[in-house]
Amino acid sequence: MYVCLCQGVTEGHIRDAIYEGCCSYGEVRTATGVGTQCGKCACVAKQVVRETLSDLQSAQASLAYPAAYASA
Structure with a gap:
């Protein structure tokens, strides 16, 4: 879905910017031009x-412990 029509930024572009290292809205804004x-x-x-x-923090938290400890 398009989030920013002015700059042509989609949800995917925003997520990709975060996956590539952006950690805040300000960084995403700089990287994508959104807003x-x-x-x-x-x-x-x-x-x-x-x-x-x-979502990323939740995924990382679930990987913090080996599977043997998670099932105990």
Whole structure:
């Protein structure tokens, strides 16, 4: 889905920026240009950033322990 029509930024572009190392909305904004023109997309873009960072943290937390410890 397109998040920013002005810059042509999709949810996928935002997620890719995070997977490539962006750790905040500001970094995603710099990397993708989202929210830099009219600004109407900023709320949705921030939500996508929050959800993606949360998903990444959850995935990393589940990998923090070896499988033998997780099933105990």
